[in-house]
Amino acid sequence: MNQPGESLRDRKKRRTRAALERATVRLSAERGYDHVTVEEIAAEADVSVRTFFNYFASKDEALIGADPEAGPRMAERVLAAPDEVSPFEAYRRSVLAEITDELNNARDLWLLRKEVLMQRPDLLVRAFANSAQYEQLLADAVGRRAGLPEAHLYPRLLVAAGSAAFRCAVTRWAVDDDVALGDLVSEAFDLFGTGLAHVPKHHHEGGS
Amino acid sequence: MNQPGESLRDRKKRRTRAALERATVRLSAERGYDHVTVEEIAAEADVSVRTFFNYFASKDEALIGADPEAGPRMAERVLAAPDEVSPFEAYRRSVLAEITDELNNARDLWLLRKEVLMQRPDLLVRAFANSAQYEQLLADAVGRRAGLPEAHLYPRLLVAAGSAAFRCAVTRWAVDDDVALGDLVSEAFDLFGTGLAHVPKHHHEGGS
DNA sequence: GGATCGTTTTGCAGTCACTGCAAGTTTGCA
DNA sequence: TGCAAACTTGCAGTGACTGCAAAACGATCC
The missing domain is CATH 1.10.10.60 (Homeodomain-like)
Known part of the structure; x- marks a missing residue:
């Protein structure tokens, strides 16, 4: 049954x-x-x-609701993405898929978490630390896809950038949640994608 | 006296x-x-x-030897950099300065730390979590320099990228330390600077 | 060479996260 | 119904970390 x-x-x-x-x-x-x-x-x-x-x-893990299957799931998605998709894009999509799933299933929980994380921003970092093993897993997936040798910095950096993107997006989202968390993460990925060497133009009342 | x-x-x-x-x-x-x-x-x-x-x-803090003055010192350096230097470059330099100082003063300690961090890569992440406050400080400095509004993602991302760069560089350095840690951090910064959207060319026996 | 004051060190008692182990209880299956 | 595997629980123990109040110490002034 x-x-x-x-x-x-x-x-x-x-x-x-x-x-x-x-x-x-x-x-x-x-x-x-x-x-x-x-x-x-x-x-x-x-x-x-x-x-x-x-x-x-x-x-810590309980607060974040660490899902032990999330890591492997994302790694699989990275490897399963269509051939013409770049490693960067494949990884970005797998992160966004995970996040939107999560938000659809438990948006209310995240609103509460936001309160906690506003007081204690370190908790999010600490939570990611626990999943250091999964970072390795993901980096391997990205590395394989990119055809790079084990030791290359790129896969590691990309995965770490993903964590950073999520972390910063949540922090920003906590300040004012007019923007959807998914969009913020996406925006962060864009910045990482195009490079941080130059300050992005920022459009506001008055122009540059 | x-x-x-x-x-x-x-x-x-x-x-x-x-x-x-x-x-x-x-x-x-x-x-x-x-x-x-x-x-x-x-x-x-x-x-x-x-x-x-x-x-x-x-x-955790004791293992990393967290220096409470490092954060403020770096923030100051970011603000003190010459005008023609971009925020990215200013931040990169302040991180590198800090690291080379540290390595010059206690290279032996870092060789031992490497042993520990090879077994427990999460410790480095956790150590950074403690300095979440300094991340805010640094982000503010970068933000001021870049002339961006408080809430913008860019400063946060840049600082987070710095942590990630250091973290990944150490991990890589732990695997084989033929390359100087400072160079690895620098290389990581380059990748963040030019963007992760494309897999970097990698030169090895056989060419691409 | 004290007397004095601020700083640092220490011991102690207590809280709480977390672990291993050895029952107990529940569920899956024949 | 009955057995095996999976889950839950209590218990005893370890070890990180905190607040507090007393002791030791260093700087300073006379």
């Missing part, structure tokens, strides 16, 4: 994971990240503290 | 700080970062555990 891809067990796991993520974000937004203990989070989600740590390796 | 800038007190503080940094790096390289306790580090440096935490906010 688990052909549809979801056994009872799987469903329960997904729910527990979601509940923990949600509890972490909600409580942190309410009282501030470090005035919330894992004990409280676990209680809110109706599981034991030990179970919390079966799902997330750290409180 | 403290006109020369260094009272006995100041000298002692500098020594203690250096001893703690050195002990952290040495022991971590020897036994692995998380098989070393702060207690052992403090003992090695001949101070109490509590004193360790008077100097460094965390074990």
Whole structure:
């Protein structure tokens, strides 16, 4: 009875994971990240503290809702992109796909996260640090696609730029969210794509 | 008798700080970062555990030897660069200056750190997370120089790219240190400067 | 050579994230 | 129904980190 891809067990796991993520974000937004203990989070989600740590390796991860499949998924997308697409574009698309998916599924959570990240911008960086392994995975995918040797800087830089793009976009989005997060990430990628050597023209009331 | 800038007190503080940094790096390289306790580090440096935490906010910081003055110093350099220099170039130079200074003063420490960071690449990212405040400071400096409004993505991205450049360069350097770290950082900056949209040509036996 | 004042060091008690282990409980399957 | 595998839980322990109040120390003034 688990052909549809979801056994009872799987469903329960997904729910527990979601509940923990949600509890972490909600409580942190309410009282501030470090005035919330894992004990409280676990209680809110109706599981034991030990179970919390079966799902997330750290409180940080739970706040961001780190999805262990996101890395591999993106790597796969990078490799699966059509041949005529550049490595840069392939990577950019896989990041954007991931983000729009995420926002479509949990926009409300991200609005709460924003509150937390405004107080503690370092948490986002720290969260990315946990996924250093996936960075390697992604860099390998990009490197393969670009036909570069293992040690070349380019794949690493591109992936790191992706993290940076996301991070900066969120920071900017937190300041004022008139613009969609996806658009900001896209804009950041454009800047990385065309190079940072020159200050981009910026259009505002008055012109340059 | 403290006109020369260094009272006995100041000298002692500098020594203690250096001893703690050195002990952290040495022991971590020897036994692995998380098989070393702060207690052992403090003992090695001949101070109490509590004193360790008077100097460094965390074990992570001690490993990297986070210099609280580095951020402000770089910001100042960015603002002090000659007028005809672009914000990008100004920032690049201030990063490189900082790195070469650091390497000249403590190359041996960095060779040990390399060992540790090879095992635990996430530590470098985490260390940068602590200096999120300085990122803001630097971004403001760059933004001012570029004449961009507060909220613009460019300054943030440039600074984040700097971190990424350093991080990737160290990772690459750890793999094989035939190339000087400074050169690698410089190369990374070049890539960011000219844009990541296209895969850089890479010269090797056989040509493209 | 003190007396004094500000700074640094220290010990201590406490909190909290996180881990390994060894049951217990639930789910999947025959 | 019953067994095996997967999940949950409690427990005991480690270790990072904090606040506080007392002690040690360095600078300064007489």
